[in-house]
Amino acid sequence: MMRVHGRAGEPAPLTDAVRELASRTRFELVPMSGVESAIDALRPESLVSVTCSPSKGVQATLDLTARLLDRGHDAVPHVSARLFEGAHHVRALTDWVQRHDLRELFVIAGDCEHPRGPYPDSMSFLRELLELGPSVSRIGVPAYPDGHPFVDTATLRGALHAKQAMLTDAGVAGSVTTQMCLDPERIRQWLEHERASGLVLPVDLGVPGVVERAKLMTMGVRLGIGTSLRFLRKNRSTLMAMLAPGGYDPTELVASLADDAARLRISGLHAFTFNRVESTRAWQQRVLAR
DSSP, X not given: OOEEEOTTSOEEEOOHHHHHHHHTEEEEEOOSTTHHHHHHHSOTTOEEEEOOOTTTHHHHHHHHHXXXXXXXXXXXXXXXXXXXXXXXHHHHHHXXXXXXXXXXXXXXOOSOSSOSSSOSSHHHHHHHHHHTOOSOSEEEEEEOTXXXXXXXXXXXXXXXXXXHHHHHHHTOEEEEEEOOOOOHHHHHHHHHHHHHTTOOSOEEEEEEOSOOHHHHHHHHHHHTOHHHHHHHHHOHHHHHHHHSTTXXXXXXXXXXXXXXHHHHTEXXXXXXXXXXXXXXXXXXXXXXXX
């Protein structure tokens, strides 16, 4: 049986709970040069998400999503509120969703420094979107167990619960995907607090894929996971895994939380692959095979 090191340094078995989470891994792709090899590395009917960046714009995300849908994948586009110019632009999105028979969207505020329209945050955009009655059956929203570099914790928490209420009132199913976080205890404490505070939406854990350590560290700083990077300095086993050949392996992180998955309504994993799909898919296959 394949084993990983637990939090106290003792070997931890790969349980059915670990395999269950690994079986529901969504691979995040970035619409940029080199994405072709990432698409080719996906197994048939994969769960995929497509990011949205200020430099590429919304259309690049939708175009890549359409290609993935045409190949039979379950693809979810990220739509960045700050990149939408107004109600006409949101209406164009709902028309696109209907034409492509899309089942799910993921709504974020986005990294654009200055909003291009009247939506400075995902709340204002989500309100407009729901008023137009999108044909999707589910809308995902982000959450930040590790904090946000520009938004305080109380504001993040209030926005998350307000979005849950908006989705409930609109009769649309919701889900939550967490930011990439490397500290399992911090994730557990955050989830326990949010569940006690009334968060009932299912949660997908944002975990690094099997990526080169330099890429992970660089992107980690950009994504605002400063607390998790400090966690690495205190956790020798995870740090050694980061420095080992072959890139970061998310098994220990997943195993540390898998037994609590049912209690905390953790529904699956969201793998930040940075388009390194082949290595992350190979990790998933190894976990499921043992």
